[in-house]
Amino acid sequence: xxxxxxxxxxxxxxxxxxxxxxxxxxxxxxxxxxxxxxxxxxxxxxxxxxxxxxxxxxxxxxxxxxxxxxxxxxxxxxxxxxxxxxxxxxxxxxxxxxxxxxxxxxxxxxxxxxxxxxxxxxxxxxxxxxxxxxxxxxxx
Amino acid sequence: xxxxxxxxxxxxxxxxxxxxxxxxxxxxxxxxxxxxxxxxxxxxxxxxxxxxxxxxxxxxxxxxxxxxxxxxxxxxxxxxxxxxxxxxxxxxxxxxxxxxxxxxxxxxxxxxxxxxxxxxxxxxxxxxxxxxxxxxx
Numbered sequence: 001x002x003x004x005x006x007x008x009x010x011x012x013x014x015x016x017x018x019x020x021x022x023x024x025x026x027x028x029x030x031x032x033x034x035x036x037x038x039x040x041x042x043x044x045x046x047x048x049x050x051x052x053x054x055x056x057x058x059x060x061x062x063x064x065x066x067x068x069x070x071x072x073x074x075x076x077x078x079x080x081x082x083x084x085x086x087x088x089x090x091x092x093x094x095x096x097x098x099x100x101x102x103x104x105x106x107x108x109x110x111x112x113x114x115x116x117x118x119x120x121x122x123x124x125x126x127x128x129x130x131x132x133x134x135x136x137x138x139x140x
Numbered sequence: 141x142x143x144x145x146x147x148x149x150x151x152x153x154x155x156x157x158x159x160x161x162x163x164x165x166x167x168x169x170x171x172x173x174x175x176x177x178x179x180x181x182x183x184x185x186x187x188x189x190x191x192x193x194x195x196x197x198x199x200x201x202x203x204x205x206x207x208x209x210x211x212x213x214x215x216x217x218x219x220x221x222x223x224x225x226x227x228x229x230x231x232x233x234x235x236x237x238x239x240x241x242x243x244x245x246x247x248x249x250x251x252x253x254x255x256x257x258x259x260x261x262x263x264x265x266x267x268x269x270x271x272x273x274x275x276x277x
């Protein structure tokens with residue numbers, strides 16, 4: 001557990017939870033990123049505009065953190081381009097078919113005590129864990 | 141307009157939270173998913189921290205008739221645990237495990253300007269578009 005950072009994890013988690021709480025109480029919406037991003041293609045007018053604004057905020061947020069701390073958050077990507085394309089397609093298609101991702105099912109759905117979101121979260125956690133196990137310990 | 145402004149600011153808070161938590165970094169997410177390796181439990185603390193705030197907010201929302209800036213709450217109506225839910229979640233889990241990016245962190249990581257992130261996000265949006273086109277036919 002050499003990379004374990006519980007305090008910054010908890011602090012960031014509280015911020016994510018606060019964002020989910022505010023989007024629900026102010027805008028009446030679930031902070032599911034795949035649903036918000038996917039809806040950009042189907043929505044129109046303000047229904048499309050608030051989604052674009054939210055995604056723009058997602059990109060600006062880390063820059064604001066970097067401006068305060070003086071360090072850009074670390075992003076390390078080991079995958080090459082073919083894997084990035086395949087994984088991106090799977091994540092995009094899968095989250096839309098499954099009606100949600102880590103935020104929509106994993107945070108908001110569990111907060112609503114939804115059995116549907118619990119089933120989805122258990123499924124993607126187990127499959128992702130199994131995938132990493134195969135890639136790192138069986139093939140690798 | 142107020143809803144768009146609040147969405148922008150809330151999106152910033154969400155993105156800042158992803159950056160602070162370390163979840164914007166796929167290497168760290170893969171460290172959580174790799175239970176058999178040098179396990180990094182941080183992601184569980186991120187979800188726990190998020191739930192500490194989101195759970196009471198959800199209970200509060202149930203007691204209100206409408207949100208502050210909109211006419212009504214727009215919440216998921218589906219209740220069934222069906223094949224699309226499980227199959228979609230499994231496909232997502234596979235993609236998540238291969239690279240370590242889920243949708244929120246991937247979009248936030250566009251802030252780094254790395255071409256790998258842009259490529260992943262382009263493929264992710266293409267996957268969403270494919271789903272939308274399949275739904276139409």
